[in-house]
Amino acid sequence: MSRVNSRLRPFGATIFAEMTRLAVAHNAVNLGQGAPDFDGPEFVKEAAIRAIRDGRGQYARMTGLPELTAAIAQRFERTTGIQVAPDEQVVVTCGCTEAIVNSMLGLLEPGDEVVLFEPFYDSYPAAVAMAGGIAKVVTLHAPDFRIDEEALRRAISPKTKLLLVNSPHNPSGHMLDDAERNILARVAVEHDLIVLSDEVYEELFYEQAHRSLAIEPELRDRTIVLSSLGKSFSFTGWKVGWAIGPSALVAAVRAAHQFTTFCAPTPLQVAAAAALQAPDSYFTEFRADYRARRDHLAQGLRASGLIPIIPEGSYFILADHSAFGFDDDFAFCRFLVEKVGVAAIPPGAFYVNKQHARSLARFAFCKQDATLNAAIERLASLGSILANEKRDAR
Template sequence: MNARPLLNRRLDGLGTTIFAEMSALAAATGAINLGQGFPDADGPEEIREAAVRALREGKGNQYPPGPGVPELRTAISEHQQRFYGLSFDPDTEVLVTTGATEAIAAAMLALLEPGDEVIAFEPFYDSYAACVAMAGAKRVPLTLRAPSFRPDLDELRARITPRTRLLLINTPHNPTGTVLTAEEQSAIAALAVEHDLLVVTDEVYEHLVYEGAHRPMAALPGMRERTVTISSAGKTFSFTGWKVGWVTASAPLVSAVRTAKQYLTYVSGGPFQYAVAEALRLPDSYFDGFRADLRRKRDLLGGGLRAAGFEVYQPQGTYFITTDIAPFGEQDAYAFCRTLPERCGVVAIPSSVFYDAPDIGRGQVRFAFCKADEILEEAASRLRVLTS
């Protein structure tokens, strides 16, 4: 059998083309694009200049070391100690990747065997489904349901079987903005220890928590040796195009992930790695100010969406807001989003593409608020025609 059609069937219907489709609609109609999650302004000027300096000094213009440049691995280790009190050896317990997406792919390919089961929060970040499928494993959803989007821990326990190998945890959670509580994390950790499960945690929005606090799963009792923690520079420093991510874990787990990663991109982003090393050492005032600015933008767009008639589910983290279109008498978010650029001049993403069972999120729409204030205000103004 030809492998390509088989792979296409395994990845079919995962919603990975929706961003391109909606961005094309935005370009064709001149609509404001609140669909795909990238800022409309670059991050700190001194970090951009650090990348330019690295280029001019010849740092990273040739192949960087496979695990990442030592300066960045050391900065990642210092970051984990500084913010969370976690100690990782930069030489054996830190791996630099081409963004968090490659880290997720490498972790799934390294840690899963065909037939293994992976429990992950639904709605999913779309690459999860693809990466689990490429590893030949089975995706088992634990659905977060509106309006609270909290995990049902009894349901989680019930979904663990002898085939369960790994828990894929995303907190803060994209697209719902849920941030796990300390009690929820402790319960999840206890189940992982009880059933001897590996845990891969996607923590790319770690510095964008507006209520509560971010707590790495690796910091919990019994979790240090079984957890692969993933993060990246794109969301925290607003340089999403640089694609610099990382893994921190015990040496055996990092070695396993690196074994898979070396056959994906091998290495990438050499000069950017030096710049991200400097970014991770920015003062607390940067991280506090960045979080406060995004919290304000969340409230700005959230208020505008409510005024336009949407039911808004307030996110605790990330830079996405999930809404419901039921107040407009509509139920099909995909159809709603396809016509929204023509009707209002705004682009959003139907949340149904993040679910295995699309009917669960059929009426939900996701908006990104990592944009300039005037863009958010104009989008909210345009959306008010829905109730006029």
């Protein structure tokens, strides 16, 4: 009998663990999990090593090392033009994941409702549940994944406290446009909602520059911006994240943070401060590398007969597999990992209403050229492997 409590029982194990297990079992090229298969920059690693050698091995200040909260505030001002007080308006967490859960734990009363847009990063509904909140889900539809104002309004009730938004978006790569930003501002003001803006892919944009939701004047006083080192510096395993916002909202996140992890690892915070002071050329090159990877994988997916939805941001591509006649996304991804030797994620994992994901698969392109080339080579035989399977089954 399961001893997992009723709040967490519905969530089970994450799909990433299962797809990684299958990828290993079938010696597949893993484009499943969104973790780079290359290391982050040397100057950041050196800063961490130096911090360890220098004896910076004790707890950091609960709200974040002063040098890191200052660097976060500086970078935020550089990208948004908004000045924040590092001692009041920033908190450093163990990855964005902790910032998400501590926002819920610090802000929600039991029974408060939180609007989530599906497909969503899979920790969102679990974080809401852990805090005793209730998730209300609004579906974003392929291929453009834009917010529909009517659908959003239908999800709102007098109990709604918070909207959780993610742009650039995992898994679709969509970035909120002006019309969607206006919808969010209108609805949030009208219903006096807090907005949690997950911007972990803030440095990964390919068409237009990312603009934080906090830039919207109506949203600034009600928005917490979440981000982390993991995606922007290719250190997903370091788990250094942060929340930035009005001091009253950040105080709520801190209230939970002090009793969950208290602080993120000190030497990694030292290195994160160095990372955030990287010159503009770092970010320009970073994006150029990723744009090349995106275009390369999109071309390979297209050549295999899949139909990629080209992402404006993030490091994922959703592709439509309906031409191949599988029942759903899980069936397709299972075939792909077992028979073709490429692991992708069935995006049903990011939906409550899983039928919307049936024709899609998510591929991560945060991979070395050799990995992408190997995947593309294998994907090229997708059609013929499937035809052989069907012939043998007859």
